[in-house]
Amino acid sequence: MKFQPEKFSKIIFDMDGVITSEYTYWDSAALTVYQLLYDYRYYGKSEIDRAWCRKNCKEIYNTIFCGGKTVRAVKSLGVNTNWDLAYIVFCVSKYLSPELTEFDPWHFQSVCMFIENITANAPEVYDLIAGLVKSAGAVPGDCKRSSDGLWSNLVGCFQKWYLGDENLPGLNRSEAPLIPLEKIKQTLSALKNKGIRLGIGTGRPRAEIIFPLENWGILQYFESEMIATYDDILNAEKLLDPEVTLSKPHPFVFLKAAFSAELSDKELTENDLKEKCKDIAVIGDAPSDLLAAKAADMCFAGVLTGIDRASAEEYFSAHGADYILNDMSELA
Secondary structure, rough: OOOHHOOOOEEEEEEEEEOOOHHHHHHHHHHHHHHHHEOOOOOOOOOOOOOHHHOOOOHHHHOOOOOHHHHHHOOOOOOOOOOHHHHHHHHHHHHHHHOOOOOOOOHHHHHHHHHHHHOOOOOOOHHHHHHHHHHOOOOOOOOOOOOOOOOHHHHHHHHHHHHEOOOOOOOHHOOOOOOOOOHHHHHHHHHHHHHOEEEEEEOOOHHHHHHHHHHHHOHHHHHHHHHHHHHHHHHHHHHHHOOOOOOOOHHOOOOOOOOHOOOHHHHHHOOOHHHHOOOEEEEEEOEEEEEEEEOOOHHHHHHHOOOHHHHHHHHHHOOOOOOOEEEEHHOO
């Protein structure tokens, strides 16, 4: 079915897999898992050469994530962020081989197969994973997601790979748009010219999404109060202390993008806003995007520019996507 933009007052975009490519993030996640597993400064036994890792990041990605198969397996669990991707793969790796020292492709094939057979979905899967790695006894301290200990180490390690430090440039410097930039600009401009308000609901931290959008000259198409990021999720979780994470597939980030100018975080999580969401569309590439949009009763348009076109199309068809598009340029 052809997308009908005139039906909507607001359109909220997920970023990765829609406008921005996730490949630099996946490379960063793979390097993070590698360093956490093998570097003595984290949970390994030896000293790694970060410059060598940076130069050989594609080989490390292909080994740790089995050429992308593991990424697809993790995403099928409704997992949204690349921190979580690294977290799940690291934890399962330590659970299966607590004393791992060799960079063994067969080990990571086993990790992938294990993840493919997990039946829990996000957010329940995070408690399952934390319990597994804790039971292996190979990671001292707190193993839970979103707390000090392992999670804090993982996020800090990931950010060094992605953003860079005084010794190495970040992988973010090589980030590119997912489809030709001119097509993106034409599409966003056409939607704006129809009077549609455009926003962003992403699991990335704010600085990490603003950088490429400014660099590519497309930030201007989005309304500043309609950009919701991981920073907003984190702030709301600290304020509200919810029983479950507010990351996707929770609808919070899309609701925040749509209504931050008029509703508080407490109102966004406690009020029934479904009637207000009828004329809002979400554009996403992953199961977590669809689940979050449907939880808010927003229209969902799935684009087939994520890591696995065939499985995404099958999932979107089976779970009630309102539209399925080849890419975001079909919105206008």
